[in-house]
Amino acid sequence: MLDLLLCNGAVRTFDGTGWAEAVGISNGLISYVGTDRDAPPARRRLDLRGRLLSPGIIDSHNHLLLGFDPDAVSLEGAHTLADVRNRIAEHAAARPDLDWVCAENAVYSVVEGRRPNAADLRGLTDRPIFITTYDQHSVWLNDAAIRVLGIERGASIPWGRPELDDDGWPTGWVTDFYTSAMTTAGLKGLQRDIPMYSPDRRYRRITSSLEMAAASGITTVVEPQVPLAELDLMYRARAEGKMHSRVITALFHPVGADAEFRRDLREAVDSAPADDMLRLGPVKLYADDVIEPHTAAMLADYANRPGHRGASSLPPNEFTAMLGELDRLGFQTHTHATGDRGVRMALDAIEQAQRSNRTTDRRHGIVHVECLDDADLPRFAQLGVVPAMQPRHCSPDLVAGTWMENVGEERWDRAWRFKSLAESGARLAFSSDWQVGEMDPLVGLYSALTRAGLDGGSAWTPDERLDLDTALRAYTQGGAWAWHAENELGVIRVGAKADVVVWSANLYVLEAEELLGERADLTIVGGAVVHDAHREYGEEPTVPASAAHSGHGVPTGSHTGWAH
Known part of the structure; x- marks a missing residue:
């Protein structure tokens, strides 16, 4: 008896060149892959209605620690200096409670032919402004930030390298940010200087x-x-x-x-x-x-x-x-x-x-x-x-x-x-x-x-x-x-971990441009539903059973093949 049978789907297994119609899950593992007709009985069945089921996505480089900060303004899609200034001015006016006005995701080409500088941010607020570029490798400061950080007096900062003009004056641009910010001294300095890094x-x-x-x-x-x-x-x-x-x-x-x-x-x-x-x-x-x-x-x-x-x-x-x-x-x-x-x-x-x-x-x-x-x-x-x-x-x-x-x-x-x-x-x-x-x-x-x-x-x-x-x-x-997990993850095969995703359509029959209109309908990790776009599974998304933990906030569990 399966815990769950996902049937009537287009299942891309990546086990060889395989395709299937149905996938069964028991005790957090994949326990059946094959046709609908031959599937064992299950406590629960979910009709995929022809949608694609694939192994769960493994995002091999995802900065969870960066995320987005709700107390900062996003500059995503702001491709001109006027756009940047408008967004920062609106954010500064809406949030007088913030000691620093912070923004994220600036593009390098926002000013044509040169790097952005502190002068580009004048007149927006008397508070210090701190902006990170979209790749997190550079920072853009205004005059107030330069003063507060002491850079105008020649002070160095542990989380980056201030750029200087021909007269030795800081321009407001800081390079080598991300590599410096994650050092012990850099992180300590950031947490001291910039509220966004608490x-x-x-x-x-x-x-x-x-x-x-x-x-x-x-x-x-x-x-x-x-x-x-x-x-x-x-x-x-x-x-x-x-x-x-x-x-x-x-x-x-x-x-x-x-x-x-x-x-x-x-x-x-x-x-x-x-x-x-x-x-x-x-x-x-x-x-x-x-x-x-x-x-x-x-x-x-x-x-x-x-x-x-x-x-x-x-x-x-x-x-x-x-x-x-x-x-x-x-x-x-x-x-x-x-x-x-x-x-x-x-x-x-x-x-x-x-x-x-x-x-x-x-x-x-x-x-x-x-x-x-x-x-x-x-x-x-x-x-x-x-x-x-x-x-x-x-x-x-x-x-x-x-x-x-x-x-x-x-x-x-x-x-x-x-x-x-x-x-x-x-x-x-x-x-x-x-x-x-x-x-x-x-x-x-x-x-x-x-x-x-x-x-x-x-x-x-x-x-x-x-x-x-x-x-x-x-x-x-x-x-x-x-990540040395090919026998457990990234494949739909009996015995692999039940980490799968049901997409909103069979992606293989769509034109490339149509992919942007689709989404993940159902995400399952270790047999547990952690995302259900339509509530078709009928329960609140949960934490996988293997995520149980106890004692002093330190997780416990079996180490099943996750190689160091």
């Missing part, structure tokens, strides 16, 4: 992001960058029953951290309770920064800055030694690299670690891979390295202007090479990079299929478009493989 407001971001994940069909979330100092926020979400999707927590390794810090990472992972819903272990590294402010490491000069190629996070020999030690300690790494030189340095380091340590099957990942040289394309498959990429990032409505101009048209064919990597045998693992991009995986699927903006305009670099099956596989089976 622990309670950070926790609100996590819980709201987790709610959104379940509603989006995401059954496993990889939070790619958690400082050791904020691990308690993840345990709190777990203990308070907010973790409806499984969470893999990558621990942040600051640039320049020493061997003692790496031992602290090992201790944090080894002492973590075995848990079916919350796993620690991957380590987040940075090979370079980002292309938009010319801080990613490139093999050739930036097209619009002759003589400048950006910089790697560390000299190659130091980066190689650091990654090699982490590999020797048993860690899987998750390395940010956007420029083609940054990607090459990461691949070189992984190759050297495998050779020196004689390790195999770590499945180290390189995140973003925005610009990839021909010579390095086959190395992902050869080395077993996961390209953890975000389809939405290649949309022309995001990269037109600053990104395209910085890289130059001659190198556009190196951008986000999804199809080339897939055809080379690399194991793509797709993700949203929320909140840099929309969390909804249907947006990512649409972007992978079209390489067009959400307005349906012309495709950019269309030769790298994917078909739906390859893209959906990268969001499911590919993600499971990336």
Whole structure:
């Protein structure tokens, strides 16, 4: 007797090339896959009415900690300085209770031909203004913020590098924000200086992001960058029953951290309770920064800055030694690299670690891979390295202007090479990079299929478009493989965990543009319904049974194959 039978559907199993009509669930696991006619009896049946049922989405790079702050203003879709000023002015007028006026998701090209600066924000409020860019790598301040932070007197800040003009005066632009902000000193400084980074407001971001994940069909979330100092926020979400999707927590390794810090990472992972819903272990590294402010490491000069190629996070020999030690300690790494030189340095380091340590099957990942040289394309498959990429990032409505101009048209064919990597045998693992991009995986699927903006305009670099099956596989089976969970997740097979999503239609019969009008109707994690758009299951969404916990807010549970 099954607990639940999902029948009369189009079931994409990703078990070989398989399709089925029905899926049975018992005790949190998939216990039947096949035809409606042959299905065992079930305590409950749900008619899918031809809708697609797939493995649950594994979002392999989703910043739960970033989320959206309800006390900040979103600048998403604000493409002109006038738009930015209007939104901030309205927010400042509506919230006189806030000591700081904070905003998120600014685009670099909001001011044409130069970086935004403090002068662009004059006349809006006498309070300090703090704005993060959409990729979280830069901050934009007004004059009041510069004064409050002491930057005008030459003071440094632990969470970024203030840009100075030719006279040595701060412009109001701060680079290297995200890499600095997650260090112990950077986070402490942020929490002291900027109210938006208080622990309670950070926790609100996590819980709201987790709610959104379940509603989006995401059954496993990889939070790619958690400082050791904020691990308690993840345990709190777990203990308070907010973790409806499984969470893999990558621990942040600051640039320049020493061997003692790496031992602290090992201790944090080894002492973590075995848990079916919350796993620690991957380590987040940075090979370079980002292309938009010319801080990613490139093999050739930036097209619009002759003589400048950006910089790697560390000299190659130091980066190689650091990654090699982490590999020797048993860690899987998750390395940010956007420029083609940054990607090459990461691949070189992984190759050297495998050779020196004689390790195999770590499945180290390189995140973003925005610009990839021909010579390095086959190395992902050869080395077993996961390209953890975000389809939405290649949309022309995001990269037109600053990104395209910085890289130059001659190198556009190196951008986000999804199809080339897939055809080379690399194991793509797709993700949203929320909140840099929309969390909804249907947006990512649409972007992978079209390489067009959400307005349906012309495709950019269309030769790298994917078909739906390859893209959906990268969001499911590919993600499971990336995190050593291919026998449990990302597949509909008897014995796998019952992490599945029912979509609002059979996505395979739709045109790419129609994907944006669909949604996740039902999300099931470990056999528990955690999202039910139509209340068709008839009960309130719940926490998976394996998310039970006890004692001092520390989760407990069986550790079933979630490899460190």
